[in-house]
Amino acid sequence: MTRSDMSDGELAETLARAAGALLLDLRTSSGMAGRELGDAGDAAANELLVTALRKARPNDGLLSEESKDTKDRLSQKRVWIIDPVDGTREYGEGRDDWAVHVGLSVDGKAAIGAVALPALEMTLSSERPDISPRRADTLRMVVSRSRPAKEAVAVSKKLDAELIPMGSAGAKAMAIVRGEADVYLHSGGQYEWDNCAPVAVAQAHGLHCSRIDGGPLAYNCRNPYLPDLLICHKQDAETILALVGSS
Secondary structure (H helix, E strand, O other): OOHHHOOHHHHHHHHHHHHHHHHHHHHHHOOOOHHHHHHHHHHHHHHHHHHHHHHHOOOOEEEEOOOOOOHHHHHOOEEEEEEEEEOHHHHHOOOOOOEEEEEEEEOOEEEEEEEEEHHHOEEEEOOOOOOOOOOOOOOEEEEEOOOOOHHHHHHHHHHOOEEEEEOOHHHHHHHHHOOOOOEEEEOOOOEHHHHHHHHHHHHHOOOEEEOOOOOOOOOOOOOOEOOOEEEEOHHHHHHHHHHHHHO
């Protein structure tokens, strides 16, 4: 089967896994570290993903963190939204909480996605929602390692939730899918490539995904800035959104 013959979900998963393998090999064999490794990884993974998507889906639009944006995508129904290395700093530091995002927006919604966690040897996909996210009795909330969002900290206190510092957006979102955490509440600023693929995967696994005011997450917008996000178990969404509104 060639990549052009794959379903969108199969393609997203295959490419996320391939980019992850490339990044692991680069980190092991290049002798680079830190910012130098992060920049090299971004460039190499972006070239792999963009080249493959242009070949496999030549009529689709494309938005990548590492490529110059053009407005051609705005007239297209289907737009691939990718982040070649989500968590460049974590990747460069040799950590495992970084990811590769390959998402597909259809009519402005996160329709298809794959998130590779290469250092954990794991790729999660909207095509194969084969995990049932587990909710803990005491809620666990993932937050930024360096700059926890003030709304998340305030809500965690009201919920008596445990805070779990973690790196990339993809790693945080997949922690909910994997049952390692229960809430990802972010208000510190993101772009569409930070959460399109994670949201598609989380939704396929039955989780709630929205803006922190409860509104929908919109993709392929003229300005790709998408600053806030809530991913959690559906049973907790109403309570968390109310707490955000009152904080």
